Amino acid sequence: MAHSVTKGSEAMNIEDREAIIRLINQHGYLIDTGRLDQLHEVFTADVEYDVSDFGGGVIFGLEAMREWVLALGDRNPVGHHVTNIVLDETTDGTVHSLSKGIGITAEGAARSVTFDDRLVRSDAEWRIARRAVRARRTPLQP
Incomplete structure (x- = not known):
């Protein structure tokens, strides 16, 4: 989903940035x-979780x-690590985030993935409303 980005906007302050990075x-x-009962602390109740690259399609909602x-059982990585978080405020008041995930x-x-997130603020708290998890499978071409 493409959003118009307002880079360098003053509307998203340092506290917002810190809260979003912590959330991610x-x-x-x-x-x-295994604290899956706390996923509401990161995602909205109606989250769209796109794991099409892993055969899961787009999953709607926290319970799903x-x-x-x-x-996933044993196919789920035992360690999830996030790096290279880039945040951009969009013109609709949401935040677009790209980050790299490393799963062990x-x-x-x-394994390396890219997280493509759309975050929304409600009740003064940020949550991920949409996450697309993209697998990195092929090397870059010169």
Whole structure:
């Protein structure tokens, strides 16, 4: 979903940026410790969670998201790490975030993904309303 971006906007202050970065980082801690009952602290109740690259399609809502994570079982990485977070405020008042995710499997293999998020603010708190998880499979071409 394309949004018009207002780079360098003063509307998103440093406190917003810190809260959003903390929120994005918190996802891995919740998943890795099995605290799926706390996903509402990161995502909206009606979250769109696009895991099409992993055969899951677009999942709608927290309960369906929890069920999908549980169904992954041992295929779910044991360690989720986020880096390279880039935030841009959009003209509709949401925030667009791109970040890199590194997942470590039980066997020790590392996988890389890109998280493409749309965040919304409600009741003075930020939440991820849409996340697309994109697999990185092919090397860059010169």
